[in-house]
Amino acid sequence: MRSREDSSLTAPALEFIDVRKSFGPGHPAVDGLSLSVGPGEAVALVGPSGCGKTTALRLANRLLDADAGEVRVFGAAVREQEPVALRRRIGYVIQEGGLFPHWSVEENVETVPRLLDWPPAKRRERARQLLSLVGMPAEEFGPRRPRELSGGQRQRVGVARALAAEPALLLMDEPFGALDPIARRSIQKEFLGWRERLASRSRSAVLIVTHDLSEAFRLADRVAVMQAGRVRQVGTREDLMQRPADAFVREFVSEFEA
């Protein structure tokens, strides 16, 4: 029992071990992917479209299942876990927020706590906390419908909704991809602040999928460059810029300087 606790404390938040996934014949979407995200760490997956980064993200919460290899969340193979229960422990943010249009902002944020059967008072309180964290006080925005919000506000609610049940792992798929450059810059900056303000104990590990290298460098501790279903290099901005592992990575990061 004790050793199990220890392993879950030291295990990576998310780990891909030689994972393969293909959709029908032809090139596999993910082909021998290995990557690890430490507890509390933010890792970005970048690469050209079709490189398999979104597929990789969807393997983590079993929206897709791997054909081969293993995906582990805090040391436990996801294959062994019931998908619905697994997903409730993992935050999920998608482009434009994917908010439920028929629910108010508050109801949207309370989604996962409600799925987990939290008492109403507790989930209300939690929703208020998070809405104020993302700069959208519940008094003002709580009762509104998503269509009454700007794109940036919807995205903030999407993040608050994903964080509601204090997931130790957060998956973000092109989270700010639908925003104009200015709104995007400001929400990226705020996102770092939100992570700062969450106590380190409850700071979640993050996997961010993005096609935007500058976003990756801004949000993530480490950046993994993917091509044709596998990771070509993982590292900090400095590593990638100054010591690219191969021609593809050099080419890919060179666009950042330009």
Added chain:
Amino acid sequence: MTDLGRFFWERRAEILALAGQHVGLVFVSTLLAVAIGVPVGILLIRRPRLARPVLGFANVVQTIPSLALFGFLIPLPLLGGVGARTAIVALVVYALLPILRNTHAGIASVDPAVVDAAAGLGMSPGQRLRWVELPLALPVVLAGVRIAVVVGIGLATIAAAIGAGGLGVLIYRGVATVDHRLILAGAVPAAVLALAFDAALGLAERRWGPGR
């Protein structure tokens, strides 16, 4: 015109009773069509390969002339015979297509990003359906019910031909006796009913439509 008014007034009890029967036929058949059409529409979303043949079959059935369908049903055991039951079976057949098609189309038109978010946050397939897909499809489903009801009120006049009652009784009697006042005594209330239900269901559609 006042002549016609008096004619209606003198027969108000009969007209009212037949209108009640008429509404009853449409109500029961629509209810049954919803009970069958909505679950089948949902099933077609989960089993997309069935969608084309099933919707195609429902389309073909829809093209059978109604009088012919009533006629076909009479000799059938259990479903058939003369009377209200046979009429209800035929009305269900006609109501099924709009309800089935709109349920299918309504759920299919829900934003895939919203369905993806529902799955990714950990809703079970049943919760996704009850909390997200059906509420968002509701206006389209209701529009199908509305079409079914309005068409059903018209079709139910033919049910009198097989002894199911309803406002068609007056129309048939009027045709047989070449009395246009009797024909109108059946046709005008049927038209009023159709318009009234159309308006009421249109209101419901807007009222319960989710905020998009």
